[in-house]
Amino acid sequence: MKRFKFVLNEKEMPTSWYNILADLPEPLPPPLHPGTGKPIGPDDLAPLFPMALIKQEMSTERYIEIPEEVQDIYRIWRPTTLHRAWRLEKALDTPAKIYYKYEGTSPPGSHKPNTAVAQAYYNKKEGINRITTETGAGQWGSALSFAGACFGLEIKVYMVKISYMQKPYRRVMMETWGGNCIPSPSPDTQAGRDMLAKDPDCPGSLGLAISEAVEEAVGRDDTHYSLGSVLNHVLLHQTIIGLETKKVMEQIDEYPDIIIGCVGGGSNFAGLFLPFVKDKIEGRKPDLKIINVEPASCPTLTRGPYGYDYGDVAGLTPLMKMFTLGHGFIPPPVHAGGLRYHGMAPIICHLLKLGLVEARAEHQLGTFEAGVTFARNEGIISAPETNHAIRATIDEALKCKESGESKTILLGHSGHGHVDMAAYEAYFAGKLKDYNYPQEKIEEALKDLPKV
Numbered sequence: 001m002k003r004f005k006f007v008l009n010e011k012e013m014p015t016s017w018y019n020i021l022a023d024l025p026e027p028l029p030p031p032l033h034p035g036t037g038k039p040i041g042p043d044d045l046a047p048l049f050p051m052a053l054i055k056q057e058m059s060t061e062r063y064i065e066i067p068e069e070v071q072d073i074y075r076i077w078r079p080t081t082l083h084r085a086w087r088l089e090k091a092l093d094t095p096a097k098i099y100y101k102y103e104g105t106s107p108p109g110s111h112k113p114n115t116a117v118a119q120a121y122y123n124k125k126e127g128i129n130r131i132t133t134e135t136g137a138g139q140w141g142s143a144l145s146f147a148g149a150c151f152g153l154e155i156k157v158y159m160v161k162i163s164y165m166q167k168p169y170r171r172v173m174m175e176t177w178g179g180n181c182i183p184s185p186s187p188d189t190q191a192g193r194d195m196l197a198k199d200p201d202c203p204g205s206l207g208l209a210i211s212e213a214v215e216e217a218v219g220r221d222d223t224h225y226s227l228g229s230v231l232n233h234v235l236l237h238q239t240i241i242g243l244e245t246k247k248v249m250e251q252i253d254e255y256p257d258i259i260i261g262c263v264g265g266g267s268n269f270a271g272l273f274l275p276f277v278k279d280k281i282e283g284r285k286p287d288l289k290i291i292n293v294e295p296a297s298c299p300t301l302t303r304g305p306y307g308y309d310y311g312d313v314a315g316l317t318p319l320m321k322m323f324t325l326g327h328g329f330i331p332p333p334v335h336a337g338g339l340r341y342h343g344m345a346p347i348i349c350h351l352l353k354l355g356l357v358e359a360r361a362e363h364q365l366g367t368f369e370a371g372v373t374f375a376r377n378e379g380i381i382s383a384p385e386t387n388h389a390i391r392a393t394i395d396e397a398l399k400c401k402e403s404g405e406s407k408t409i410l411l412g413h414s415g416h417g418h419v420d421m422a423a424y425e426a427y428f429a430g431k432l433k434d435y436n437y438p439q440e441k442i443e444e445a446l447k448d449l450p451k452v
């Protein structure tokens with residue numbers, strides 16, 4: 001009998017997260033203070049984050065225990081399932097074995113609550129009752145609103161205006177969980193008012209929404225800020241994905257040759273691959289291939305310069321060493337998916353620089369085509385973000401068909417696309433276009449990088 005699904009039982013769910021900072025062959029370049037240009041300390045971050053998260057951000061302890069209260073909420077949907085994509089393999093006529101770890105069964109439909117729940121917990125524990133954040137496509141805002149409901153926190157979400165208008169259902173999800181969602185740029189902050197004065201029709205960007213959420217959190221004692229990707233502690237919380245995958249693959253005596261995932265800020269994919277990259281660093285799996293897939297319209301890892309940049313438009317956040325399209329980046333409105341952040345998790349950038357992982361960019365028409373093939377074979381209608389990883393997975397499986405190799409491919413499936421049907425509709429109607437990010441803009445970004 002063929003087996004299609006592999007899942008740990010609840011008792012086998014990992015009870016610690018894995019911290020890659022303990023095992024990096026060279027230390028991560030530190031974040032710098034935006035004013036002084038010196039490495040930041042815990043006190044610099046205290047207006048924004050609870051101390052427990054600041055410690056995790058800087059910790060080099062290899063395993064960090066998941067609090068019982070967080071485990072109990074994880075168990076609403078975790079452990080998640082590892083699937084064998086038999087039907088997709090057959091449709092592609094490939095000798096490759098394709099597995100995918102599916103994070104779409106969480107209440108908000110993606111991997112994001114893995115960190116949202118942990119962040120809400122630590123804030124609550126330190127007496128904070130209110131959190132601001134930003135959201136692009138609305139996935140993060142809904143995950144944090146869900147987490148706020150779990151712990152009784154007030155959540156205020158600045159949502160990139162173009163998505164606020166194009167994706168009303170994510171907003172209604174946030175409201176159902178008790179979150180308060182407003183379009184960014186907004187009149188509630190200086191950063192928002194400045195942008196509205198310059199351009200009243202500004203469609204917004206993640207970088208700008210971050211400026212608004214950070215500004216409000218810094219200005220109020222009862223309020224902290226929360227970020228859904230990029231930072232070390234976010235990637236740490238997401239390692240539950242990779243730890244579960246490794247454990248269940250051990251049980252069936254499998255190990256991937258290739259791991260593929262989509263990257264916006266990098267959290268879902270790092271969460272999957274970090275426990276595996278450890279084996280590569282330690283020389284046990286020197287040939288393991290790890291492919292970060294990003295949109296060709298926001299080619300941070302494949303074309304951006306590597307240097308220190310701000311995490312937001314207004315320059316309020318610490319400077320992080322990363323590949324970046326410049327903090328002034330406004331994504332092209334023709335792009336239907338998420339994955340539109342100008343920077344990338346410093347951990348992923350560092351691993352790319354060290355040659356431990358690689359990156360690839362995909363055009364959106366090809367990603368939707370892949371997503372439709374996946375839906376017609378595996379059934380799941382995937383988030384447009386995830387479709388980028390599916391495109392690369394199908395291409396790797398087709399390469400195996402040509403070479404006759406039976407490689408084991410592990411796909412990180414970050415979420416379902418049920419709230420993104422407008423993007424699929426636009427694709428079927430022929431309204432989506434491919435967009436190549438112009439070279440002048442890359443050069444502009446390089447000029448805009450702060451001097452450190």
Ligand SMILES: *Cc1c(COP(=O)(O)O)cnc(C)c1O
Pocket residue numbers: 110111112139140228229230262263264265266267268269338339383385386414415416
């Ligand atoms: C937010 C999101 C992403 C991109 O964020 P990462 O931090 O790069 O993981 C990818 N897929 C889905 C479904 C998302 O909601």
